[in-house]
Amino acid sequence: MKLGVHIGYWGLGLSSEDQLNIVQEAERLGYDSVWAAEAYGSDTATVLGWLAGQTSKIRLGSGIFQMPGRSAAMTAMTAATIDQLSGGRMILGIGSSGPQVAEGWHGQRFAKQLQRTREYVAVVRMALARERVEFHGETLELPLPDGPGKALKLTISPVQERIPIYIAAIGPKNTALAGEIADGWIPTLFSPEHVSELRPLLQEGAERSGKSLEDFDIAPTVNVFVTDDLESARNAMRPFIALYVGGMGSREQNFYNQVVQRYGYEAEAKEIQDLYLEGKRDEAMAAIPDSLIDTVSLCGPPDVVRERLAVYRDAGVGTLGVTPTAFTADERLEQLRLVAELAA
Structure with a gap:
């Protein structure tokens, strides 16, 4: 690789x-x-x-x-x-x-x-x-x-x-x-x-x-x-994931939201998107499951x-x-x- x-x-x-x-x-x-x-x-x-x-x-x-x-x-x-x-x-x-x-x-x-x-x-x-x-x-x-x-x-x-x-x-x-x-x-x-x-x-x-x-x-x-502080590493990933899952595209056409749903996070993806599009970006970031961050990031x-x-x-x-x-x-x-x- x-x-x-x-x-x-x-x-x-x-x-x-x-x-x-x-x-x-x-x-x-x-x-x-x-x-x-x-x-x-x-x-x-x-x-x-x-x-x-x-x-x-x-x-x-x-x-x-x-x-x-x-x-x-x-x-x-x-x-x-x-x-x-x-x-x-x-x-x-x-x-x-x-x-x-x-x-x-x-x-x-x-x-x-x-x-x-x-x-x-x-x-x-x-x-x-x-x-x-x-x-x-x-x-x-x-x-x-x-x-x-x-x-x-x-x-x-x-x-x-x-x-x-x-x-x-x-x-x-x-x-x-x-x-x-x-x-x-x-x-x-x-x-x-x-x-x-x-x-x-x-x-x-x-x-x-x-x-x-x-x-x-x-x-x-x-x-x-890469850091021994896992919580801070995960938190560093949240803005990117929230932007893509929550705000990259419209409610009807967000391809990144759809891919996360296919990973088994249907309810979470909808919640992140709802919060993000309502302008509640901090809450959208907080709603991202740790397991999703670990799946799509190296942290x-x-x-x-x-x-x-x-x-x-x-x-x-x-x-x-x-x-x-x-x-x-x-x-x-x-x-x-x-x-x-x-x-x-």
Whole structure:
């Protein structure tokens, strides 16, 4: 199991120098990859391009590029450019985001997401292979049929023969699609104890395309806080879990709430969401069961975290993206070192 470091959204409490120190220390410690995120603040591509020039070995993952924020062709252009800048270190993670961001920020309808993802990936692969892009699908048509557009091909070549494409997915159908058309899968709020329910979905998708999962990368992101004070470690996890389970999306369309329900926390997920949407965020955080925190986080004393790392490894995780959840830059660096030691 390889380690990645997830630096998340840019500028939330850490300076650019702090973030760079974290990434360079991760590279020194032997972490395989660094991942950056975007929502409606910083964009991922700029961060990865900036990191490309200040690192030499660590792979650069978009975790994720939002599909509604970029055309498939622009995603291919961006991935190819970062691959060139970094000497072949790009990992292309994409996802559909959610209806509030897609429609509220990007002005793109959140509809036909399975078909849109399938066609989007097909066009990205076609472009990265430097084929002349002519595509006629349900959600994408290139060139447009009634105008002066012409079929074009990418004018630069990526360094890698095939830039790996990962899909962020948590729903059953999207997870199966990742197994079918992608090289890796990025789940959020991942529970290694439930991988027996998820792997058949990946297998179903792989079988549809006639491929094996042998080289397929399961690459969840997990928040980490290694400390002998288990209560404080759990409390450090509560804001993130409350935000995602309670407030990431509407009451009707919160995919993270749904995944927690599938883990057996139906009543708790509803209570967390009700409290969060009523503005009672402290109460929402307090309502998160300790057992749920332990399931989707790495927190507590070193021996506990070492055992949990083994559980992730045994569940078939290929790349574990860790987000240090300490409060200062120095503490985050120490968390990186502790995880590297415990995973060795």
